[in-house]
Structures are given as structure tokens and as C-alpha cells.
Amino acid sequence: MNIVREVQDDGSPVPIFEFTANTPAKRNLLPLAKNALSKLRTTRHPDALKFLDGAETDTGVHIMTERVRPLCTALEEASSKNAQELEDWILWGLHRISIALAFINESCASTHGNVWTDSAFLSPSGEWELGGFEVLSNPKDDAAVLYTPADPPSSGWPVVEDYMRKHDDRMIKDFADDIDTLLVFAGLFSGVLTAFVAQSYQSLLPDTAQLSVNLLEKISTQLDSGTDLQRPTTTNVPASSVEPFIAPVSAVTINTLWFLSLVFSLAAALFGILAKQWLREYLQWDSVLAPPRENVLLALYSSSAEWLCSYGHFTT
Numbered sequence: 348m349n350i351v352r353e354v355q356d357d358g359s360p361v362p363i364f365e366f367t368a369n370t371p372a373k374r375n376l377l378p379l380a381k382n383a384l385s386k387l388r389t390t391r392h393p394d395a396l397k398f399l400d401g402a403e404t405d406t407g408v409h410i411m412t413e414r415v416r417p418l419c420t421a422l423e424e425a426s427s428k429n430a431q432e433l434e435d436w437i438l439w440g441l442h443r444i445s446i447a448l449a450f451i452n453e454s455c456a457s458t459h460g461n462v463w464t465d466s467a468f469l470s471p472s473g474e475w476e477l478g479g480f481e482v483l484s485n486p487k488d489d490a491a492v493l494y495t496p497a498d499p500p501s502s503g504w505p506v507v508e509d510y511m512r513k514h515d516d517r518m519i520k521d522f523a524d525d526i527d528t529l530l531v532f533a534g535l536f537s538g539v540l541t542a543f544v545a546q547s548y549q550s551l552l553p554d555t556a557q558l559s560v561n562l563l564e565k566i567s568t569q570l571d572s573g574t575d576l577q578r579p580t581t582t583n584v585p586a587s588s589v590e591p592f593i594a595p596v597s598a599v600t601i602n603t604l605w606f607l608s609l610v611f612s613l614a615a616a617l618f619g620i621l622a623k624q625w626l627r628e629y630l631q632w633d634s635v636l637a638p639p640r641e642n643v644l645l646a647l648y649s650s651s652a653e654w655l656c657s658y659g660h661f662t663t
Contacts, residue, residue, distance in 0.1 A: 361399065364410040379481040380408040382492050386480040387412070390455065394447035396468055396478035415468035415476060422464065440467070440475035447477040457485040460493045507643050519626050526619045526626075533616040537609060544605045550598035 366380035367373070380403075387398040387410060397413040418440075425433055444467060451457050459466075459477070466479025484493035 359414065361414050362412055362416075364412065365407070366409075367407040369406070377406075377408070378492060382482065382484075383480045384408050384410050386483045387478075390451070390480065390483070392447055392450045394443045394474070394476055395450070396476050396480075412478075413470070415470055415478075417465065418467040418469055418475065419464045421469040443475045444477050451477075451483065455485065456487070457483055458493055459483050504643055511643060515630060519630060522626055523623060526622050530616055530619045533612050533619065537612045537616070540605065540609050540612060544602070544609060547598075547602050547605055551594045551602055 364383075366377070368377040368380075384401045384403055387396065388401065391397075396415065398410070399413060400411040402409045425436065428436070444462070448459055448462065451459050459480070460482040461479045462477075463479075466477065468476045468478050470476055482493045484491035
């Protein structure tokens with residue numbers, strides 16, 4: 348971008364950075380000029396070029412900043428200084444530029460990508476300031492001009508790691524879907540089975556209505572025989588004419604099957620939950636902090652030694 352000197356209302360000169368896309372080649376660079384304007388607006392730091400105002404059109408960009416001059420010009424003028432003074436001045440300036448770069452890299456999580464003499468400027472007080480934000484980009488920004496999708500590796504450990512990761516994700520997803528289906532079925536089956544058990548369990552208990560009838564028959568028999576109900580006697584009246592209740596064999600068998608089915612259904616749900624936790628732990632070999640080679644070797648070792656399965660399929 349070209350610097351055009353302008354004058355403010357108070358008479359102090361300020362630089363205007365101008366870019367005009369008047370040729371096909373320059374039109375291709377217009378996004379970089381617009382990126383510089385956008386980043387200068389939002390990036391504020393004592394060691395960065397201070398933005399004052401700006402405007403953009405379909406064919407050009409204009410940026411007004413604080414009063415500075417290009418560093419390359421200042422370096423030419425400083426060549427008359429003695430060697431030690433020039434070295435100290437350059438070291439101090441590089442120190443200030445490094446502070447600005449650290450702010451961009453850490454606080455802004457971005458990359459400058461254009462550090463050279465033409466991207467540094469000198470303020471009237473002699474401070475070095477960083478500019479040249481044409482390609483400054485954040486990797487997470489969809490409109491980043493510096494980052495382009497990298498071609499995937501075609502060989503080596505990264506390819507093996509990527510294949511193993513996709514294979515495991517696909518395999519674990521299939522197993523997880525099957526287990527989810529089993530859990531849904533076990534839950535529905537257990538709910539329906541509980542309703543049947545609640546009704547069938549009544550057949551294992553004595554019939555209270557029939558018991559009441561038997562007791563009334565006993566009382567009626569005693570009355571017919573003239574037995575005084577208010578006074579105990581030693582007549583030959585049976586101590587109890589009510590037979591002890593014995594559940595039918597068919598009722599016992601049916602209820603046993605119902606309860607076994609309920610236990611097996613709940614056990615299947617429990618094993619399904621444990622299996623999902625097992626699948627989740629199986630995928631822990633893929634660490635983002637480890638290099639591909641270590642991830643691959645860890646996956647192979649874990650499959651055979653810890654999970655007791657050969658890689659590529661589960662053993663029974």
C-alpha cells in the first residue's frame with residue numbers, strides 16, 4: 348500500500364495508506380488490503396500501528412494512522428550512527444516488535460505472516476511499531492487469508508493414524524447403535540413384563556374370598572350342631588376345616604418364568620451400559636498431544652494387551 352501525506356485540521360501531517368485496484372493484478376490483492384483495514388481496526392497495542400480512520404470501496408482502501416514513517420527510511424538515515432549505538436537502537440526496536448508479535452500470537456491467537464522492514468514503522472518519538480497487517484489471520488476465522496486447507500498426507504504414520512481413527516469410529520458407532528437398540532428394547536420389555544408380573548403374582552397368594560367362605564361354613568356348622576360359640580367345648584369339632592393354601596404348580600412355573608425374564612432383561616440393560624463405557628474407553632488411544640506414531644503403537648498395544656482383541660475386529 349502506498350503512503351500519501353495528508354494534513355489534519357490542526358495542521359499536523361498524518362499518513363494515509365492507499366491501495367487502488369486499478370489493474371487486474373491489483374484486484375487480486377484487494378482482499379489483502381481490506382484485511383489490513385479490518386485488523387488495524389480491532390488490533391490495539393502500544394507497539395502496533397495506531398489506527399485513526401479508514402474507508403473502503405469496491406476498488407480501493409484508504410487507512411489513516413498516527414504519524415509514522417517507514418522503518419526502511421529510518422534505517423538508511425541511521426547508518427551514520429556509530430556501530431554500538433546503531434546496534435543498541437536496532438536491538439531495542441526488535442524487542443518492541445517481538446512484544447507486538449507476542450500479543451498477536453498469544454492474546455489474538457493469530458499469525459502476522461508478513462514481518463519484514465516494510466511492515467515496521469517509526470513513530471516521532473523513535474519507537475518501533477508493527478504494521479503490515481495484510482495477511483494477519485486467525486486459524487479459526489473462516490475468512491482468514493493466510494490459512495488455506497492443507498492437502499492431507501499421502502503416506503507415513505499420519506495416514507495410518509487417520510485410517511485407524513476412521514475405522515474405530517465407524518466400528519464403535521455400529522456397536523453403540525446396536526447397544527442403544529438393545530437398551531430401548533430391554534426398557535420396553537421390562538416395563539411390559541412388570542405389568543404381567545404384578546397380575547400373575549396374585550396367583551401365588553391364597554384367595555381371601557374363598558377363605559372367608561370356608562370360615563363362614565365352619566361357623567354355620569357349629570351353629571347347626573348346637574355348639575355354644577361363647578364357651579369353649581371339647582366336642583368333636585374339627586380344630587380347623589380350612590386346608591392350608593398350596594399354590595398350583597402351573598402358577599409357580601409361570602411366575603418363575605416371568606421373574607427370570609425380568610431379571611434377564613434388567614441384566615441385559617446393565618451389561619449394555621457397561622459395554623458402552625467399554626467402547627468409550629477403547630477410543631482413548633487417539634490423543635491430540637501425541638505424535639501419530641505413538642498413537643498408532645498405543646492403539647495396537649491397547650487392542651491386544653488391555654482390551655484382549657486384535658485390531659480390526661473384536662475377538663470372542
